[in-house]
Amino acid sequence: MKALPTPCYVVDEVKLLNNLRLLQHVQRESGAHILLAQKCFSMFRLYPLMGEYLAGTTASGIYEARLGHEEMGKENHVFAPAFKEQDMQELVQICDHIIFNSFAQFEKHKAACAQDGVSVGIRVNPECSTQEGEHAIYDPCAYGSRLGVTLENFPEDLPPEIEGLHFHTLCEQNADDLLTTWKAFEAKFSKYFKQLKWLNLGGGHHITRSDYDVEALIDLVKYIRNTYHVEVYLEPGEAVALNAGYLVTEVLDIVHNGLDILILDASAACHMPDVLEMPYRPPLRGGYEADEKQYKYRLSSMTCLAGDVIGDYSFDKEIKVGDKLIFEDMAIYSMVKNNTFNGIPLPDIVLLHKDGTTELVRRFGYEDFKGRLS
Known part of the structure; x- marks a missing residue:
């Protein structure tokens, strides 16, 4: 590599494949759908390869959603704190899952989403911080966070169009922190699960890190699927291209x-x-x-x-x-930023x-x- 012109990013295919194979193992053993969080790694030259191992992509905006649709062409999810009307007109054509950050956003766009092939969800704030000050800038459960709906702001009954709930609270963390978050989420929101088709546990899962408790993750996903009869989604970004x-x-x-x-x-x-x-x-x-x-x-x-x-x-x-x-x-959070x-x-x-x-x-x-x- 030292013969290459500089500066240059180099992505290591062998290390990427090792990560992808482990993620595929988690999918097969647990039944989870694992999506590439494009906000972390969007080297679309490799999307066909990653698509052989992953269920699809997740996006944080219109351009990422287009990229996932065009270059991987599998499941395509999108979440943003708010959506513009002109963007929503395109998103409903290229995304199969659209997640809203508030019930006001859902009400604003639900007519556009009322078509076959679009599953609608709400992001929740389980109010369970596991960051311990290390990554406070990335803590969506911090006081005053704009990300996700707290239980206090949930209606007594979910609108019938809502098919899923989503949380994303982790950053480079292990399965024990996911389990802590899950328990808080389950205690507060499980009364809504009976009408749902899916739960999305977000990203921040360092699944391909050497000390990650893969079996604990598999066991948790199995528990959720068997107990609540829903599909489970995971959206790692770093884990896909970690150390690659x-x-x-x-x-x-x-x-x-x-x-x-x-x-x-x-x-x-x-x-x-x-x-x-x-x-x-x-x-x-x-x-x-x-x-x-x-x-x-x-x-x-x-x-x-x-x-x-x-x-x-x-x-x-x-x-x-x-x-x-x-x-x-x-590879991670470099080319994209x-x-x-x-x-x-x-x-x-x-x-x-x-x-x-x-x-x-x-x-x-x-x-x-x-x-x-x-």
Whole structure:
């Protein structure tokens, strides 16, 4: 990979397939429908492959819904806090499940959804936070959250058109947190289950992480299906492409101000924005904790943003201008969130095939930058 032009995202087909096979195993053993959450990973070049293992896609807006419909063509779900009328006219043509964030939104759009092939649901807020402060920005059960309807705001009887309920409360979590959330959800909302056809347990399930309790997830899904006679949906994003991607970057310069600072052609702000948003320090191949090895560096970028810092790392050997560095786990929330701030080019997208060969899937240029402006 170090021979590739930089910066570039590289998606590892072998690691992606390993994830997909595990997810397929969960589906077969539990009866769940597992959907790709496109907000996390939308490399549609791989949708035909992923469609061999997954039940379909889920979208957070009109363009993702179109992408899933066009490129995978299987089950296609959509949720958003609100929908525009013109978007709904298209969504009912390309989505089989539409989930509303409020009963007001449902009432506004129910006429458009009143056609064969569209199943309507409501997102609920089970008011059961399991984030413990680690990912507060991603906690939809926090006080004042706009996401989902609380029990207090539910009617005594569900409108007959409602066929499913949905919750999404997790972020990079294990099955124990899902079970905690499920128990709260079941206690509050099970009185509505008798009229439902499906329950959607959302995303944030780190199913393909090495320590994830897969059997506990399978057991829970079986319990739900056998007890309430509904279909169960899961919408992982990260679990699909977890540890299946890299960001390759080149060291352009080294400056010194209290410590040695590497100037890279990759940027946290532009190419891996979650590094600043969460924030977190991404894993780096051959990189260690800041004071663990002899050679310590701060990794930064060539943007004008003073805070565009990826993190402090140490290495076994001295880093030189021209060296290539490889950030790990960069398939997720990278390509879908990157930007061209400062006119910084977008990274190439490369596929690392099973046989070790690489394929340049997409190269971005000036026209991609200019085309977003006017």
